[in-house]
């Protein structure tokens with residue numbers, strides 16, 4: 605079951621599906637783990653990989669994986 609596409613102008617505070625925090629997705633080759641990134645920059649992120657289609661979500665839910673597109 606594919607999650608429904610959700611668009612938002614600003615980063616949603618909480619996932620509308622499960623209420624978990626929503627994290628920014630970072631693309632590219634990560635030089636550190638997500639945990640180390642948080643320790644270094646104080647921001648939770650999800651690594652989205654280095655394959656970018658040009659239509660990629662900006663944020664994702666930390667629990668259920670629901671993706672959010674910036675519009």
Ligand SMILES: [Zn+2]
Nearest residue numbers: 619622665668
């Ligand atoms: Zn969720």
